[in-house]
Amino acid sequence: MLAVSYQRVSTGEQVGEARSGLDRQAAAFAAFCSRHGLTPAPAAVVDEGVSAFKGRHRREGGLAAFIAAAMAGHWPMGTILVVEDLDRFSREVASRQQALLLGLFDAGVALGVCRDDRIVDRDIYDTNLAVRLMLTIRADAAHDYSAKLSERIDASWRHRRERSLQGEKIAGFRPFWCGWDGADYVLNTHAATVQRMTQLCLEGLGLIRIAQALNAEGFRTAKGRTWAYANVHKVISDPRIVGDRPWSDGTVVPGYFPAVITRAEFDRCHKLITLRNSRKGQVGKGDAIRNLFQGHSYCTCGRLLSYQSRRSRSGETLYEYLTCVGKRHGHCDSQNVKYDEEVILRALMRERWRHYFTASDRRHEDRKLRQKILAAEAEVAKHQAQAERSQAQLGSLLGEGRLSAKAANLIAAQVDQALAAASEAQEALQALQRRQAEMGAHLTGLELEEAIHGQVEKFIAESLQQPEVRQRFNAWLLASGVRITATDPVRNSWAMELDGRHHQAWALRYRGLPETVVEEGLSSVVAVALADSGKISQEAVPDWVREAADRKAQDFSARVERRLSSAEA
Template sequence: MTAASQHSGSTAQDRTKKSVEEVTRIGFSYERVSTKSQVDGVGLKRQHDAFEPFCQRHGLIPNADPIRDEGLSAFHGTHKSKGALGAFIQARRDDLIPAGSVLVVEEWDRFSRRTTSVSERMLHELWDLDLALGIVSQDSIVTEELYNENIGLSVMLKVLQNESNAESSKKSRRIKNVWQERRDSYLNSGKKFLSLSDAPKWLAIGENDFVPAPLAETIQLIFELAAKQGLSSVQIAEELNRRGLSTATGGTWGNANVCKVLRNDQVMGHKCWGDGIISQGYYPVIVDAKTVELARENVKRRYSAPARGRTTRKNGELGPCRNIFKGLTYCCCGAPMVDTSSHSGKYLDLVCSAQNDGRDCIVKSKQRWKVDEELLLRAFMDRRWERFFKNPGTGPRIRDLQDRLLEQERLAGELRTQAKAAEDNASKAFTQTNADKDLLVFYGELAIKAKKQANAAEDKTKQTRAELEAFQALPDGADMKEQIRIKLEEFLSLPNRADPEVRNKFNQWVQTLGARIIFMNTNPVRVRITLKDLPIDHWWREIRPDVTDKQLLNSIDDVYLYRRGDDCVIDQTIQDLAELRATPQQITEQREKLESSIPVPKRIKSPTFTAEEAGRLSAGARADAVDWAKTA
C-alpha cells in the first residue's frame, strides 16, 4: 500500500462511502409563511437568501428550486398534510429525492410549530427516510446520530419545539378571545364585525352591513332546482355548468360543493359562533327556511331510496339484487359500475356511473359490460385468494395492524431511549453544584413527561399485538379459498338463482370479503380482482404510498373474461408475463394478440328475468303487433 492510499483511522471502504455521501448530499430550501398576506413581505426572500451561504458552509449542493408553502400553518400541520413539505416527503418515499439529502429551514418554527411529541415524530420521519434537517439560525445539520450523541443539541431542539408551540398556542388563544369579544359585542349591542373572512362567499360588505354578492343568485338557483324541480346534487351541478355559472373560486360545480351549499344554514341568515351559539338574522337571508327544508327533504329522499342494482316490489319490499356483485364492481376511473337493464329486464348491463351521469372517466370508450353472471362468478371463485388475505373480512385489517405494530414498536423504543436520556440528564443536573433552578425544573419535567409517553406507547403496542394475534388465529388463506369455492359452487348449482332472498343474502356475504372487482376495459372484458385497500394504478399510490409495484402485483389478479362456445375462459396470460418480468413491448404485443382473438360476447339472459316476466314481455309484444295491424 502506498502512502497516497493510506488514511489515518479509516479504510478505503470508509473513504469511498464518505466520498459518495459528499457527492450526493443535496440541500433543499424549505420556505414557508403562515398567511397569504405575508407572501409579498420580506420573509420568503430572507429565508431564500440565507440558504446558499448555509450550503456553502456545510458542503451541500444547493438545489435550485425552493420548496415553498404560502399561507399554510405549521401549527395545524397543513403544510405537511396539504402543502409542499408533504409532497417533498412523499417524493423521497418514491425515490425521487436522493438519500442523504438535507432539508434546510431558516428557523425550527418553519418546519414545525406543533407539540413536542408531534414535532419529534416529524423529525424521526425525516431520519427514517435518510434525510436530515438543516437549521440556519443554529448553523447545524441535525442527523439522528448527532441527535443521540449530542445531549445539548437534543435539549436545544426540545426548547425550540416548546417555544414555537407555546408562541402559536398563545396567538391561537388571542384570536379565540378576539372572536369571543366580537360575539359578545354583537349579542349585547348588535354591532357586527364586517369582514369577508367572516362571511360566506355569496356576500359582500355594504355601507353598514353584509349584502348579497352576484354569487347569491347562483345559491338561490341551487335551492330552487332542488326544492321545486327535485334534481339531485349531481344534476344540479350539471345544470349550473351548462349555464356557465362558476363557483366562488371560478371553478366548475360538482356534487361535493353543491351538497355543501345545501347543508349551509348561512343561506337563512344564521351565524354559528365557535362555542355553538347561533345568531339568527346575522347575515342577509338568501333562501327562506321553507325552501331550504323542502330542498333538503328532496335530497334526503333520494339518498334513502333503495340503492342502484336492486328493484322494489309495489309494496316497497326489497326485490332481487340484479348485480350479484353490487358493492364490489368499479370502473378503473374509480366510479362504481351500476346496472341497467334492457328489453324489459331481459338483459343486464353494467355501466360506469361516471359516464352514465355525464362525468369524466379515464376510459375514452363506453364502459358497458353485457353481464354474464356465471362467467364472473367462476372468475371470482378461481382467484388466488390464499395470497390475497388471511381471512375475507380480516386481510386488510391484519395488514393494517402489522403496519401499526411496527410503527408503535419503533415509537415505543425511541420514547424509551429518550426517557432514559432525560433521566440521565436530570440526574447529572441535580448532582451539580450551583445548578440553575429553572434548568433543574425543566430537566425534571422533561424526564417525567418522557417516561409517561414511553409507558403509554408500550401500552398501545401491547394492545395492538394482542389484537393482531387474535386475528392471526383465524383460518388461513387456503382455508378461506376453499370456503369461497364451496360457497360459489353452491350458488351456481341452484336451480333458480333469481330467488330474491337467495340473491340478497349472497350479495351481503360477498361484500364481507373485502374484495374489489375493477373493470379495466369492457371490450374485451378485462378485470382486476383485488382488495379494497389496494385498488388500481392511479388510486393506490395516494391511498397506500408504502406499497411497491411488486407488492401490488402480488395482490391483484388481472384477467380477461370471455366464452368460447359454452366454455368460460379466464385468461391470466398477461399478468403471468408481468410476473415473469417480460418487457413492456412483449406484454403489449401479447395483449394485442390476445385481445384480437377474443370473440364478440353473446347476450346472456339475466338470471332475475323470470318466466312470469317473459310472459308479460311476450304478451306486450303481441299487443303491440295487434295495435300495429289495426293501424295499418
C-alpha cells in the first residue's frame, strides 16, 4: 500500500535551520512504513508554521490540498496518510476532528498514527468501539492542551500590554532594529537599513526597486537574507519605526521605541506607496524611458497626457507629442502638445517654488506651538509642585503624630491625583515637542526651491539620455509631488503644481496667457488667494496686504482685458 507522510509544525521557529520538528516526523514515518510494509510516497505533505488549533491547515494548507486531490481521484483508493501523532492531524474540538477524519475516509484514504502504531480506515472506525473512544479522548486532550496554551499566551500578552501602557520596557519585546542596553531600547546597526529604505522610498522608488537597491548595496535582513518587496513593505509600513507601539485592540503607545525616522517621513512614505498603488495600470512602465514626465504631465481637463511619436519607415523619430488620454473616448478636445523636454525642464527651473510656503505662515505656526509648549511646561510644573506640597504636608503631619487615618488617606489621594495629572501633562508636552521637532525637519520655501533646482541640475549633469537616469528622474518627480499641466498647447506653456496647490491659483481663469502676463502682481495677491482657499491661515495675511492685493488685482485685471482685446483685434 502507498503511504503519504503528513508533517506539520505550528511556528516558524519549529521549522528553523535544524528542522528538528520536521526531521523527527520524517524519521517516525520511515520507521512506521518499515514496520507495516508500506510503500512511502516520494514527497511528503508539509505544513510549515501552520497551526491546527483553529483549522487553518484544513482550509488552506497542504492537508487541504491533499484531501482535495484525493477527492478528485489523484490518489489511489486505500492510500494511507501517516502522522506522527494525532495532534499533528488536528487540534480542533472533537466534532471538527471527527468531521475531518470522516472526510478523509470519504476520499478513500486511511489514517496511520505512528505513536499508536495503528492504521485506521472506515471499517475499523465503524466496528471498533475502543478505537473510536481512543481517538475521541485523544482529540479532546489535544484540543484541551492547545486551548490552555492559547489562554496562557493571551494572558501573557495582556500582562505585557498593561506593563507597556505603564511605560515599562521589556528586553525581549522589540523590533529587529532595536537593541537592549540593560534598561531601555537603543537603535542597533539594522537601523541604518531602515533609514536607507526610507530614503529610497522618498526618492520615489517602488518596493521592488527598493529591495533590489538594498541587496545591491549589501544590506541584509535581520536573519542575514536578501530583501524582497514584501519584507520592505512590512518594515516601511510598521509604525514602530517612528517609535509607536500598536496593540491588536487599537491601543497605541507613542514614544515606546526609539524612532528611526520622523513621523513626517513615515507619513510621506505611506502616501507615496498609496499613490503608486492607485496609479497601477494608468501608464506603462516603459514609457518613462521615452517620456521623462510620464505619469506627471496633465491636460487642463485634469487627465494624464500620454506620449506618442511618429516614425519613418527606417525607424527614425519624425516628431513626438503628448496627447490627452481623454481624447480616446471623446472626453476632451484639447490640442496635442509638442514633446520638448528642454522647455519643460526650463519651466521646472524657472518656477518660484518658494511661493508654496509663506514665511509669515510658518512663523505664525511656530509661535503658536511655542506658546503651547510653554503652557504645557507650566502645567507640568504646577502639578508637580502640588504633589510635592501634599507629600511634604503628609510627612510633616505624620511626624507630629496628629494625623487621623481618614485625613492621611485624603492627602495621599491628593498626592496620587496630582502625580497622575503631572504625568498626563508631561505626555501632552512630549507630543508638542515631537511636533516641534517634525516641523523643524520640513523644508522652507527657499530650501525647497534650491532642492528642486539642485536635483534637476544633477539629473541633467548625469545625462538624461541614459534609461536608468530617466527612470530615477521620473521616480523623483513622484516623490516630490510635482504635477505639470500644459496650460497652452500652442505656445507650449506649462504650469507647475506641488501636491495639488497651484501658486497662481488667483489667475486660473487666465490660462493660456503668456507667462510674463500671469506673473505680474504676485506676492500680496497670492497670499490673499491662498488664505481664502484655506491653504494658509487667515492670520498670516494682515489688512494692509489685503488692501495692496485689491489694488493689484484691479490693475492686473485691467491690463489683462486690454491684452485680450488687442489679441482679438
